Amino acid sequence: xxxxxxxVTWLNKEENEEKEEAEAQVQIWKYxxxxxxxxxxxxxxxxxxxxxxxxxKKPISLLxxxxxxxxxxxxxxRIMRFLVHRKIFKTISTNHNNYLSYVQTPLSRRLIQxxxxxxxxxxxxxxxxxxxxPWLNLxxxxxxxxxxxxxxxxxxxxxxxxxxxxNHSNLINNAMACDTRAVVPVIIEGCSELFDGVKSxxxxxxxxxxxxxxxxxxxxxxxxxxFDLAHVIxxxxxxxxxxxxxxxxxxxxPKAEIVFLxxxxxxxxxxxxIQILKNCREAIPKENGKVIIVEAVIEKEGxxxxxxxxxxxxxxxxxxxAHTNIGKERTLKEWEYVIHMAGFNTITVKxxxxxxxxxxxxx
Numbered sequence: 001x002x003x004x005x006x007x008v009t010w011l012n013k014e015e016n017e018e019k020e021e022a023e024a025q026v027q028i029w030k031y032x033x034x035x036x037x038x039x040x041x042x043x044x045x046x047x048x049x050x051x052x053x054x055x056x057k058k059p060i061s062l063l064x065x066x067x068x069x070x071x072x073x074x075x076x077x078r079i080m081r082f083l084v085h086r087k088i089f090k091t092i093s094t095n096h097n098n099y100l101s102y103v104q105t106p107l108s109r110r111l112i113q114x115x116x117x118x119x120x121x122x123x124x125x126x127x128x129x130x131x132x133x134p135w136l137n138l139x140x141x142x143x144x145x146x147x148x149x150x151x152x153x154x155x156x157x158x159x160x161x162x163x164x165x166x167n168h169s170n171l172i173n174n175a176m177a178c179d180t181r182a183v184v185p186v187i188i189e190g191c192s193e194l195f196d197g198v199k200s201x202x203x204x205x206x207x208x209x210x211x212x213x214x215x216x217x218x219x220x221x222x223x224x225x226x227f228d229l230a231h232v233i234x235x236x237x238x239x240x241x242x243x244x245x246x247x248x249x250x251x252x253x254p255k256a257e258i259v260f261l262x263x264x265x266x267x268x269x270x271x272x273x274i275q276i277l278k279n280c281r282e283a284i285p286k287e288n289g290k291v292i293i294v295e296a297v298i299e300k301e302g303x304x305x306x307x308x309x310x311x312x313x314x315x316x317x318x319x320x321x322a323h324t325n326i327g328k329e330r331t332l333k334e335w336e337y338v339i340h341m342a343g344f345n346t347i348t349v350k351x352x353x354x355x356x357x358x359x360x361x362x363x
Contacts, residue, residue, distance in 0.1 A: 037086065038126075038127050040082055042123060042124065042127040043079060044083060044088070044111055045111050045113070045120045047069050047071065048113070049065070049080075049083075049089075049108075049111070051113055052065060053065070053102055053104055054104060054115070059094050059102065060103075062076065062077055065102060083108075087105065088105060088107050088111070089102050089103070089108050090102070116181075117181075119178050119179075121174035121175050122175040122178040124174075125171045125175035126175070126319075130165075130168055131323060133154070134152070134322045137149045138321065138322055140152060148324070148325040150325075151325060157325050158172075158323055159229070166231070170235070173208045174208075177207065177208055180207075180210040183262070184215065186353050187358060188214070192218075194292060194360065195218075195258075198219070198222055198258050200224075200256040201223070201224055201225070201256050201260055202225040202226075202255075202259050202260065203262075204228075204249050204253055204261050204264060205261065206227055207232060208232070209226040209236050209237065209244065211260065211262060212226050212242045216239075216240070216242060224239075224243070225245050225256060226243070226244045226245065228244075228246065230246040233245065233246040249280075250272070250276065252283070253282070253283040254283060257285060257288065258284070258289070259280040259290075259292070261292070261294065265338070266328065266330070267320070267327040268326060268327055270334075272326070273342075277338065277339060277361070278342045278343060281361075290361065290362040291344070291362070292358060292359070293335075293339075293358075293359040293360075294356045294357075294359075296312075296330075296355050297313075297349060298310070298317065298330065299332075307351070309355040312355045313329055314329075316355065317329040332349065335347070335349075344363060346361070347359065347360070347361055
Protein backbone atom coordinates (compact mmCIF):
# COMPACT_ATOMS: atom_id res chain seq x y z
CA UNK A 1 0.00 0.00 0.00
CA UNK A 2 2.80 2.37 0.94
CA UNK A 3 4.59 1.55 -2.32
CA UNK A 4 1.45 2.40 -4.34
CA UNK A 5 1.05 5.73 -2.54
CA UNK A 6 4.72 6.52 -3.17
CA UNK A 7 4.32 5.74 -6.88
CA VAL A 8 1.20 7.93 -7.14
CA THR A 9 3.02 10.77 -5.39
CA TRP A 10 5.95 10.41 -7.78
CA LEU A 11 3.63 10.41 -10.82
CA ASN A 12 1.79 13.50 -9.53
CA LYS A 13 5.09 15.27 -8.96
CA GLU A 14 6.27 14.41 -12.45
CA GLU A 15 2.97 15.60 -13.93
CA ASN A 16 3.19 18.89 -12.02
CA GLU A 17 6.76 19.42 -13.15
CA GLU A 18 5.72 18.85 -16.77
CA LYS A 19 2.91 21.41 -16.40
CA GLU A 20 5.30 23.92 -14.85
CA GLU A 21 7.80 23.34 -17.64
CA ALA A 22 5.12 23.84 -20.30
CA GLU A 23 3.89 27.01 -18.60
CA ALA A 24 7.43 28.36 -18.26
CA GLN A 25 7.98 27.86 -21.97
CA VAL A 26 5.16 30.35 -22.62
CA GLN A 27 5.62 32.67 -19.64
CA ILE A 28 9.26 33.50 -20.40
CA TRP A 29 8.20 35.32 -23.57
CA LYS A 30 6.04 37.67 -21.47
CA TYR A 31 9.17 38.78 -19.66
CA UNK A 32 11.32 38.96 -22.76
CA UNK A 33 8.79 41.28 -24.39
CA UNK A 34 7.37 42.78 -21.20
CA UNK A 35 8.05 46.32 -22.44
CA UNK A 36 5.75 45.85 -25.44
CA UNK A 37 2.46 46.40 -23.59
CA UNK A 38 3.69 49.64 -22.03
CA UNK A 39 4.99 50.90 -25.37
CA UNK A 40 1.84 50.10 -27.35
CA UNK A 41 -0.49 51.58 -24.73
CA UNK A 42 1.68 54.71 -24.67
CA UNK A 43 1.40 54.82 -28.47
CA UNK A 44 -2.39 54.60 -28.16
CA UNK A 45 -2.43 57.56 -25.75
CA UNK A 46 -0.12 59.66 -27.91
CA UNK A 47 -2.17 58.96 -31.02
CA UNK A 48 -5.38 59.77 -29.13
CA UNK A 49 -7.15 56.54 -30.07
CA UNK A 50 -9.44 56.43 -27.03
CA UNK A 51 -10.18 60.16 -27.39
CA UNK A 52 -11.14 59.73 -31.05
CA UNK A 53 -13.48 56.81 -30.35
CA UNK A 54 -15.09 58.73 -27.48
CA UNK A 55 -15.65 61.81 -29.65
CA UNK A 56 -17.11 59.67 -32.44
CA LYS A 57 -19.94 58.70 -30.03
CA LYS A 58 -20.62 55.45 -31.87
CA PRO A 59 -18.63 52.42 -33.11
CA ILE A 60 -15.85 53.52 -35.44
CA SER A 61 -14.36 51.58 -38.35
CA LEU A 62 -10.65 51.21 -39.01
CA LEU A 63 -10.85 53.57 -42.01
CA UNK A 64 -12.77 56.19 -40.03
CA UNK A 65 -10.31 55.91 -37.15
CA UNK A 66 -7.23 56.07 -39.38
CA UNK A 67 -8.67 59.09 -41.21
CA UNK A 68 -9.42 60.88 -37.94
CA UNK A 69 -5.96 60.18 -36.51
CA UNK A 70 -4.14 60.62 -39.85
CA UNK A 71 -2.56 57.18 -39.44
CA UNK A 72 -1.55 54.54 -41.94
CA UNK A 73 -4.48 52.06 -41.75
CA UNK A 74 -2.26 48.99 -42.11
CA UNK A 75 -0.10 49.97 -39.13
CA UNK A 76 -3.07 51.15 -37.09
CA UNK A 77 -4.84 47.85 -37.78
CA ARG A 78 -1.92 46.00 -36.19
CA ILE A 79 -1.91 48.31 -33.17
CA MET A 80 -5.65 47.85 -32.70
CA ARG A 81 -5.40 44.08 -33.14
CA PHE A 82 -2.89 43.99 -30.28
CA LEU A 83 -5.02 46.25 -28.04
CA VAL A 84 -8.21 44.31 -28.75
CA HIS A 85 -6.41 41.08 -27.90
CA ARG A 86 -5.48 42.67 -24.56
CA LYS A 87 -9.18 43.57 -24.10
CA ILE A 88 -8.35 47.29 -23.97
CA PHE A 89 -10.75 47.94 -26.86
CA LYS A 90 -13.55 45.77 -28.24
CA THR A 91 -14.75 45.09 -31.77
CA ILE A 92 -18.36 44.69 -32.85
CA SER A 93 -20.07 44.02 -36.17
CA THR A 94 -22.04 47.06 -37.31
CA ASN A 95 -23.44 46.23 -40.76
CA HIS A 96 -24.47 43.43 -43.07
CA ASN A 97 -20.97 43.05 -44.48
CA ASN A 98 -19.70 42.10 -41.00
CA TYR A 99 -17.06 44.81 -41.00
CA LEU A 100 -15.73 45.25 -37.50
CA SER A 101 -15.80 48.55 -35.69
CA TYR A 102 -14.12 49.56 -32.46
CA VAL A 103 -15.80 50.55 -29.20
CA GLN A 104 -14.58 51.64 -25.79
CA THR A 105 -14.20 49.53 -22.66
CA PRO A 106 -13.87 50.68 -19.03
CA LEU A 107 -10.13 50.12 -19.47
CA SER A 108 -9.79 52.13 -22.69
CA ARG A 109 -11.64 55.07 -21.10
CA ARG A 110 -8.75 55.31 -18.65
CA LEU A 111 -6.57 56.20 -21.65
CA ILE A 112 -8.60 59.30 -22.55
CA GLN A 113 -6.34 62.29 -21.98
CA UNK A 114 -8.71 64.28 -19.76
CA UNK A 115 -11.34 61.68 -18.99
CA UNK A 116 -13.06 61.39 -15.63
CA UNK A 117 -11.18 58.19 -14.76
CA UNK A 118 -8.13 58.85 -16.90
CA UNK A 119 -4.75 57.41 -15.90
CA UNK A 120 -3.12 58.54 -19.15
CA UNK A 121 -0.85 61.12 -17.52
CA UNK A 122 0.41 58.52 -15.04
CA UNK A 123 1.30 56.14 -17.85
CA UNK A 124 3.00 58.92 -19.81
CA UNK A 125 5.14 59.71 -16.75
CA UNK A 126 6.19 56.12 -16.11
CA UNK A 127 6.91 55.51 -19.81
CA UNK A 128 8.91 58.69 -20.28
CA UNK A 129 12.62 58.27 -21.15
CA UNK A 130 13.54 59.93 -17.85
CA UNK A 131 11.67 57.31 -15.82
CA UNK A 132 12.45 54.30 -18.01
CA UNK A 133 16.24 54.76 -17.98
CA PRO A 134 16.74 53.98 -14.24
CA TRP A 135 15.13 50.56 -14.68
CA LEU A 136 18.10 49.54 -16.84
CA ASN A 137 20.37 50.02 -13.80
CA LEU A 138 18.19 48.36 -11.16
CA UNK A 139 20.69 45.58 -10.42
CA UNK A 140 23.31 48.14 -9.46
CA UNK A 141 20.91 49.51 -6.82
CA UNK A 142 20.63 46.07 -5.20
CA UNK A 143 24.38 45.52 -4.84
CA UNK A 144 26.11 46.26 -1.53
CA UNK A 145 27.12 49.93 -1.72
CA UNK A 146 25.16 50.16 -4.98
CA UNK A 147 24.09 53.47 -6.45
CA UNK A 148 20.50 54.76 -6.63
CA UNK A 149 19.32 53.98 -10.15
CA UNK A 150 17.77 57.37 -10.94
CA UNK A 151 20.73 59.31 -9.58
CA UNK A 152 23.21 57.15 -11.47
CA UNK A 153 21.47 57.89 -14.78
CA UNK A 154 20.54 61.55 -14.26
CA UNK A 155 23.19 62.75 -11.80
CA UNK A 156 20.70 63.82 -9.11
CA UNK A 157 17.62 62.50 -7.36
CA UNK A 158 14.18 62.69 -8.94
CA UNK A 159 13.13 65.79 -6.93
CA UNK A 160 16.19 67.88 -7.79
CA UNK A 161 15.84 66.76 -11.40
CA UNK A 162 12.19 67.85 -11.43
CA UNK A 163 13.06 71.21 -9.85
CA UNK A 164 15.37 72.04 -12.74
CA UNK A 165 13.29 70.39 -15.50
CA UNK A 166 9.83 71.95 -15.54
CA ASN A 167 8.44 69.60 -18.18
CA HIS A 168 9.26 66.58 -16.05
CA SER A 169 7.90 68.30 -12.96
CA ASN A 170 4.63 68.84 -14.81
CA LEU A 171 4.56 65.16 -15.80
CA ILE A 172 4.88 64.21 -12.13
CA ASN A 173 2.19 66.66 -11.01
CA ASN A 174 -0.22 65.52 -13.72
CA ALA A 175 0.40 61.85 -12.88
CA MET A 176 -0.23 62.43 -9.18
CA ALA A 177 -3.40 64.35 -10.06
CA CYS A 178 -4.56 61.27 -12.02
CA ASP A 179 -4.28 59.06 -8.97
CA THR A 180 -5.83 61.74 -6.77
CA ARG A 181 -8.94 61.95 -8.95
CA ALA A 182 -9.27 58.18 -8.60
CA VAL A 183 -8.55 57.69 -4.90
CA VAL A 184 -9.81 60.82 -3.12
CA PRO A 185 -13.50 60.23 -4.02
CA VAL A 186 -13.07 56.71 -2.59
CA ILE A 187 -11.70 58.23 0.62
CA ILE A 188 -14.63 60.66 0.77
CA GLU A 189 -17.09 57.80 0.31
CA GLY A 190 -15.49 55.45 2.84
CA CYS A 191 -13.92 57.78 5.41
CA SER A 192 -16.03 60.94 5.45
CA GLU A 193 -16.15 60.91 9.26
CA LEU A 194 -12.47 61.90 9.31
CA PHE A 195 -13.40 65.35 8.03
CA ASP A 196 -16.42 66.07 10.26
CA GLY A 197 -16.06 69.45 11.95
CA VAL A 198 -12.54 69.98 10.63
CA LYS A 199 -11.85 73.66 9.97
CA SER A 200 -8.35 73.51 8.51
CA UNK A 201 -6.24 70.99 6.65
CA UNK A 202 -2.82 71.05 5.05
CA UNK A 203 -1.90 68.70 2.20
CA UNK A 204 1.84 68.07 2.44
CA UNK A 205 3.35 67.42 -0.99
CA UNK A 206 0.00 68.37 -2.49
CA UNK A 207 1.36 69.08 -5.97
CA UNK A 208 -1.02 71.18 -8.06
CA UNK A 209 -3.72 71.11 -5.37
CA UNK A 210 -6.02 68.51 -6.92
CA UNK A 211 -6.56 66.68 -3.62
CA UNK A 212 -7.66 69.78 -1.72
CA UNK A 213 -9.72 70.99 -4.65
CA UNK A 214 -11.79 67.79 -4.42
CA UNK A 215 -11.93 67.75 -0.62
CA UNK A 216 -13.01 71.37 -0.10
CA UNK A 217 -15.80 70.89 -2.63
CA UNK A 218 -17.00 67.85 -0.68
CA UNK A 219 -16.47 69.44 2.76
CA UNK A 220 -17.04 73.16 2.26
CA UNK A 221 -16.25 73.97 5.90
CA UNK A 222 -12.56 73.07 5.43
CA UNK A 223 -9.96 75.74 4.70
CA UNK A 224 -7.20 74.04 2.76
CA UNK A 225 -3.47 74.70 2.57
CA UNK A 226 -1.65 73.13 -0.36
CA PHE A 227 1.98 72.77 0.73
CA ASP A 228 4.81 71.84 -1.62
CA LEU A 229 8.18 72.94 -2.94
CA ALA A 230 8.42 76.40 -4.51
CA HIS A 231 8.77 75.23 -8.13
CA VAL A 232 5.55 73.21 -7.73
CA ILE A 233 3.57 75.92 -5.97
CA UNK A 234 4.63 78.50 -8.56
CA UNK A 235 2.58 76.75 -11.26
CA UNK A 236 -0.32 75.51 -9.10
CA UNK A 237 -3.68 76.85 -10.33
CA UNK A 238 -5.85 78.97 -8.05
CA UNK A 239 -8.67 77.19 -6.26
CA UNK A 240 -11.45 78.57 -4.04
CA UNK A 241 -10.91 77.57 -0.43
CA UNK A 242 -7.28 76.59 -0.97
CA UNK A 243 -4.17 78.59 -0.15
CA UNK A 244 -0.93 77.56 -1.87
CA UNK A 245 2.10 77.69 0.42
CA UNK A 246 5.70 76.92 -0.55
CA UNK A 247 8.10 75.32 1.87
CA UNK A 248 10.12 72.28 2.91
CA UNK A 249 8.42 69.50 4.90
CA UNK A 250 11.79 68.53 6.40
CA UNK A 251 11.93 71.95 8.06
CA UNK A 252 8.34 72.60 9.13
CA UNK A 253 4.70 72.10 8.13
CA PRO A 254 1.96 74.78 8.24
CA LYS A 255 -0.36 74.44 11.23
CA ALA A 256 -3.77 72.85 10.71
CA GLU A 257 -6.19 70.43 12.40
CA ILE A 258 -5.41 67.74 9.83
CA VAL A 259 -2.21 67.02 7.98
CA PHE A 260 -2.80 64.96 4.84
CA LEU A 261 -0.01 62.99 3.15
CA UNK A 262 -0.72 60.99 0.00
CA UNK A 263 2.09 59.07 -1.65
CA UNK A 264 4.76 61.18 0.07
CA UNK A 265 6.30 58.98 2.74
CA UNK A 266 6.94 56.03 0.44
CA UNK A 267 9.52 58.20 -1.34
CA UNK A 268 11.72 58.23 1.77
CA UNK A 269 13.58 56.00 4.23
CA UNK A 270 12.56 55.48 7.83
CA UNK A 271 14.65 58.31 9.29
CA UNK A 272 13.26 60.81 6.80
CA UNK A 273 9.68 59.61 7.38
CA ILE A 274 10.09 59.98 11.13
CA GLN A 275 11.36 63.54 10.69
CA ILE A 276 8.49 64.45 8.35
CA LEU A 277 5.94 62.93 10.73
CA LYS A 278 7.47 64.75 13.73
CA ASN A 279 7.02 68.03 11.83
CA CYS A 280 3.44 67.04 11.02
CA ARG A 281 2.80 66.23 14.70
CA GLU A 282 4.05 69.66 15.70
CA ALA A 283 1.67 71.26 13.18
CA ILE A 284 -1.54 69.76 14.59
CA PRO A 285 -3.33 70.47 17.88
CA LYS A 286 -2.59 67.83 20.51
CA GLU A 287 -6.18 67.36 21.65
CA ASN A 288 -7.94 66.70 18.34
CA GLY A 289 -5.34 66.85 15.56
CA LYS A 290 -4.60 63.94 13.29
CA VAL A 291 -2.34 62.99 10.42
CA ILE A 292 -3.97 61.12 7.54
CA ILE A 293 -1.51 59.00 5.55
CA VAL A 294 -2.66 57.53 2.24
CA GLU A 295 -0.19 54.82 1.28
CA ALA A 296 -0.03 51.17 0.29
CA VAL A 297 0.24 48.62 3.08
CA ILE A 298 1.89 45.54 1.63
CA GLU A 299 1.84 42.00 3.02
CA LYS A 300 -1.42 42.58 4.84
CA GLU A 301 -2.34 40.03 7.48
CA GLY A 302 -5.43 37.95 8.14
CA UNK A 303 -8.38 38.29 5.77
CA UNK A 304 -6.57 40.78 3.53
CA UNK A 305 -3.91 38.37 2.31
CA UNK A 306 -5.71 38.13 -1.01
CA UNK A 307 -6.11 41.86 -1.51
CA UNK A 308 -6.74 42.44 -5.22
CA UNK A 309 -4.22 45.30 -5.23
CA UNK A 310 -1.46 43.23 -3.62
CA UNK A 311 0.48 42.81 -6.85
CA UNK A 312 0.23 46.54 -7.59
CA UNK A 313 1.69 47.27 -4.16
CA UNK A 314 4.63 44.99 -4.84
CA UNK A 315 5.19 46.63 -8.23
CA UNK A 316 5.11 50.04 -6.56
CA UNK A 317 7.84 48.85 -4.22
CA UNK A 318 10.01 48.13 -7.26
CA UNK A 319 9.16 51.59 -8.62
CA UNK A 320 10.40 53.12 -5.38
CA UNK A 321 13.63 51.17 -5.72
CA ALA A 322 14.15 52.36 -9.29
CA HIS A 323 13.03 55.97 -8.93
CA THR A 324 13.99 57.05 -5.42
CA ASN A 325 17.19 56.91 -3.41
CA ILE A 326 15.77 55.23 -0.30
CA GLY A 327 11.99 55.00 -0.73
CA LYS A 328 9.94 51.84 -0.28
CA GLU A 329 6.45 50.50 0.25
CA ARG A 330 5.88 49.35 3.82
CA THR A 331 4.21 46.54 5.72
CA LEU A 332 1.85 47.35 8.58
CA LYS A 333 4.62 46.70 11.12
CA GLU A 334 6.94 49.07 9.24
CA TRP A 335 4.26 51.77 9.20
CA GLU A 336 3.64 51.29 12.93
CA TYR A 337 7.36 51.67 13.58
CA VAL A 338 7.85 55.03 11.83
CA ILE A 339 4.57 56.44 13.17
CA HIS A 340 5.30 55.45 16.78
CA MET A 341 8.89 56.71 16.52
CA ALA A 342 7.50 60.09 15.45
CA GLY A 343 5.65 60.26 18.77
CA PHE A 344 2.10 59.25 17.84
CA ASN A 345 0.24 56.97 20.25
CA THR A 346 -2.75 55.87 18.19
CA ILE A 347 -2.76 54.30 14.73
CA THR A 348 -5.81 53.11 12.80
CA VAL A 349 -5.76 51.59 9.33
CA LYS A 350 -8.73 51.36 6.98
CA UNK A 351 -8.73 49.57 3.64
CA UNK A 352 -10.42 51.29 0.71
CA UNK A 353 -11.02 50.26 -2.90
CA UNK A 354 -7.59 51.42 -4.01
CA UNK A 355 -3.97 50.32 -3.89
CA UNK A 356 -3.56 52.65 -0.90
CA UNK A 357 -5.03 52.35 2.58
CA UNK A 358 -5.97 55.21 4.90
CA UNK A 359 -3.70 55.33 7.95
CA UNK A 360 -4.68 57.75 10.72
CA UNK A 361 -2.09 58.79 13.33
CA UNK A 362 -3.01 60.78 16.41
CA UNK A 363 -2.16 61.35 20.06
